[in-house]
Amino acid sequence: MIRHGYYCGIALVFCYEVPGPPVPASNLFFLSPGGEKTALPEWSFWLSDQQRYYIGRQMFVVVSSPEMIKQILVTDFSNFTNRTKPKLISKPMLDSILCLRDDRWKYVRSLLTPAFSDTKLKEMTPLINQACDVLLCNLEVYADSGKAFDIQRCYNCFTLDVVGSVAFGTEVDSQKNPDDPFVKNCRTFFEMSLFKPLLILILSFPGIMIPLLRIFPNKKQKELNGFFIQIIKNAIVYRHQQDAAERRRDFLQWMLDACDSADSLAAGCSGGLGPSAAPRHHEAPLAGTAPAGKAQKALTEDEIAGQAFLFLIAGYETTTSTLSFATYLLATNPECQEKVLREVDEFSAKHMVPDYQNVQELPYLDMVIAETLRMYPPAFRFTREAAKDCVVLGQHIPAGAVIETAVGHLHHDPEFWPEPEKFIPERFTEEAKKERHPFAYLPFGAGPRGCIGMKMGLLETKMTLLRILQKFQFKTCPETEIPLQLKSKATLGPKNGVYIMLESR
Numbered sequence: 001m002i003r004h005g006y007y008c009g010i011a012l013v014f015c016y017e018v019p020g021p022p023v024p025a026s027n028l029f030f031l032s033p034g035g036e037k038t039a040l041p042e043w044s045f046w047l048s049d050q051q052r053y054y055i056g057r058q059m060f061v062v063v064s065s066p067e068m069i070k071q072i073l074v075t076d077f078s079n080f081t082n083r084t085k086p087k088l089i090s091k092p093m094l095d096s097i098l099c100l101r102d103d104r105w106k107y108v109r110s111l112l113t114p115a116f117s118d119t120k121l122k123e124m125t126p127l128i129n130q131a132c133d134v135l136l137c138n139l140e141v142y143a144d145s146g147k148a149f150d151i152q153r154c155y156n157c158f159t160l161d162v163v164g165s166v167a168f169g170t171e172v173d174s175q176k177n178p179d180d181p182f183v184k185n186c187r188t189f190f191e192m193s194l195f196k197p198l199l200i201l202i203l204s205f206p207g208i209m210i211p212l213l214r215i216f217p218n219k220k221q222k223e224l225n226g227f228f229i230q231i232i233k234n235a236i237v238y239r240h241q242q243d244a245a246e247r248r249r250d251f252l253q254w255m256l257d258a259c260d261s262a263d264s265l266a267a268g269c270s271g272g273l274g275p276s277a278a279p280r281h282h283e284a285p286l287a288g289t290a291p292a293g294k295a296q297k298a299l300t301e302d303e304i305a306g307q308a309f310l311f312l313i314a315g316y317e318t319t320t321s322t323l324s325f326a327t328y329l330l331a332t333n334p335e336c337q338e339k340v341l342r343e344v345d346e347f348s349a350k351h352m353v354p355d356y357q358n359v360q361e362l363p364y365l366d367m368v369i370a371e372t373l374r375m376y377p378p379a380f381r382f383t384r385e386a387a388k389d390c391v392v393l394g395q396h397i398p399a400g401a402v403i404e405t406a407v408g409h410l411h412h413d414p415e416f417w418p419e420p421e422k423f424i425p426e427r428f429t430e431e432a433k434k435e436r437h438p439f440a441y442l443p444f445g446a447g448p449r450g451c452i453g454m455k456m457g458l459l460e461t462k463m464t465l466l467r468i469l470q471k472f473q474f475k476t477c478p479e480t481e482i483p484l485q486l487k488s489k490a491t492l493g494p495k496n497g498v499y500i501m502l503e504s505r
Contacts, residue, residue, distance in 0.1 A: 060383075061397060064406040064413065066439035068393050072384060072403055073439075073447035076392070080384035081105070081449070084402050090221065092229050093313070095306030097452065109452065111299060112307060115254035116456055122356040123249040124166060128460055129354070131161045132467040138175050139472060143502040148477040150497035152324040159319045160186055162460060167311035168228075169235040169252045185227050186312065188220075228312075232305040255307060259298045313490075314453060315460075318378040321493040322461050325376040326369060328484060328498045329423045331474035336425060339364055341505075344469045354466055356459065362466065367425035369461055373443035375423065378491040380408035382445055407442050408492070416440040475501040 051062045063069055072080050082101045089099055097109050114120065135158040142149045157175040164170040164182055174183040232252070239247055239256055247253050299307075330337040343364045351358045384403045389396070397403070412420040416436055417427065426432065444451035451457070476482070479499035487495040 059398065059401045060404050061401050062404045062406050063392075064409045065393070066410070066416075066437040068395075069405055069410075069442070069446070070439045071392050072405075073445070073449070076390065077447055077449070079387050079390050080403060081387065082385045083449070084383045084385055091225055091302055092232075092305040092309040093225075095300070095303040096310035097307065098310050098314075099306075105449075108299065108303060108307075109448075111258045112255070112452060115251060115258065116452055118356070118455075120249075120254055121456060121459055124251075124456070125354075125356045125459070125463070127165050127250060128162060128463050129467075131158055131165065132464055134158070134161065134173055134175070135464070136467060136471060139468065139502060140504075143472055143504045146501070148479040148499050148501050150499050151327055151502075152320065152494055152497045155320045155323045155327075156316075158464065159316050159323075159460075162319075163312050163315045166250045167252060167308040167315070168231055169239070169248055169250055170231065181227070182231070185224055186316070189224050189312075190317070228309055229302070229305045232308050233301055236301060236304065251311060252304070252308060255299060255304050259304070311453070314451075315457065317491045317493065319457055319460055321376070321378045321491060322369070322372060322457075323464060324494050324498045325484075326372040326461070326465060327474055327500060328480075328494070329372055329375070330368065331476045331480065331500050332482060333423050336368065336423065337473060339425075340368055340465075341469060341473060344466060347466070348470055354463055359459070359462055359466060362462065364425065365462060365465060367428040369458065369465070370428040370441075370443075371423060371425045374411045374417065374427070374441060375420075376486075376492055377407050377411055377443045378493065379443065379445070379451075380488060380492045381406060384449075405442065405445075410440060410442065413440070470505075472502045472504055475503050477501045 053060050053062065063072065082105070083098065085101070093099060097105055097112065100108055135154060138154055138157070139151075142151075142154075154175070157173075160174045160183060161172055164172045164174075164186075168182070170182050172180050172182050174180065177183065235252060236256065239253060330340065343362055347354075347358070347362060350361075382405050384405075386397050386399055386401045386403065388399045391397070411417065414420055417440075439446060444454040444457075477500060481494075481496055481499065484498070485495040487493055
């Protein structure tokens with residue numbers, strides 16, 4: 001079965017002359033038991049500016065040249081607008097901007113972009129601070145005990161509280177209330193994984209296996225999806241019953257506000273949001289409006305649920321991993337931690353409470369977070385699909401090929417990052433950034449389809465580290481795993497947690 005898919009792929013390579021690794025290629029290298037990122041260093045050994053591999057019969061072109069990446073993500077974006085076409089993804093994820101395609105993606109993204117403006121992030125800061133208050137109380141118990149503990153577990157609870165509060169309008173304390181239905185269902189969702197042998201069959205024979213799986217759906221997955229959709233629908237009903245002044249200023253409310261704005265515009269355009277109204281929703285970097293003659297409807301309830309669900313997936317694992325990696329790097333690089341602590345103390349002498357505006361006064365902490373994301377990018381790969389045959393810097397890309405940007409390899413390329421295995425926050429001084437190719441660093445992607453929640457993720461990470469370092473400092477202990485073992489199922493993260501000790505300041 002695998003051989004059949006492989007030979008189909010080899011025929012395409014000979015036809016299009018796309019360079020590839022020595023035959024036979026390890027097309028399923030990432031399906032190793034446990035999902036560890038053990039295969040990537042070997043893969044990086046032969047990875048040049050462009051390589052190809054196959055998953056079943058699907059051709060993937062791996063790129064790591066900043067110039068090629070720029071052409072794909074920005075210059076030729078119109079040919080690489082979409083991510084890989086989802087086949088087994090169901091609602092609510094199917095309705096998120098991660099999976100939406102073409103004009104519907106463009107329109108929904110334009111509606112959501114204002115929800116991540118500076119004004120909206122300022123309104124969200126108190127919600128992050130509230131979750132930080134709970135986190136600090138929990139961490140104080142560990143500091144007082146003087147014992148080693150896995151701080152990643154604390155970050156898991158913290159980020160789940162933030163996501164529940166901001167995206168679902170649900171107040172939870174996942175550390176003190178692990179049996180809360182929202183907490184239990186979130187954890188069940190993240191623990192679920194597709195049986196690997198079945199995945200191999202799907203990738204090799206999608207025309208046969210995908211229809212079969214649609215006939216025999218996953219009952220547990222359906223129950224989980226229904227749970228999250230119902231939470232959103234209940235919250236929407238509750239918000240509509242409230243006076244405007246009583247409504248929480250969170251991501252869910254911003255989406256509802258966007259729907260109300262779109263509905264108002266639609267009413268002024270004879271029942272549909274026509275091309276004349278669309279530009280009022282399109283902000284840079286998006287360009288263009290709905291196709292002429294086609295009305296775009298406001299966000300549906302399913303699409304609102306889809307964005308909240310994406311918020312859960314993207315905001316939970318990636319932020320947890322970034323906080324965990326930053327903690328590990330500061331604990332194992334005490335000289336860098338001392339610099340951060342001095343900056344934090346200077347900040348605390350001037351400001352009683354951190355907010356969106358004053359946390360911009362922490363340049364070294366910014367550099368620490370940036371270097372953490374360079375060394376351990378949670379989204380270590382992302383894809384775009386070629387709509388038609390094209391040539392990228394002299395290389396032929398066939399229609400339907402999936403372009404995979406190798407962020408993990410790019411961030412460890414010594415051409416751009418001397419001694420890439422070392423933690424050096426000073427790589428991100430303003431002077432150093434100007435000397436480097438702007439597409440050599442892509443923790444959030446780039447171009448019109450880059451991460452819409454980038455500023456929010458950075459704000460949450462920065463405020464959390466600031467609040468912790470105002471009260472504690474990180475210390476290594478015998479249980480600290482050096483170097484960290486990594487896992488890479490969907491995003492990159494520590495495989496065995498991050499064990500440290502906390503010392504009160």
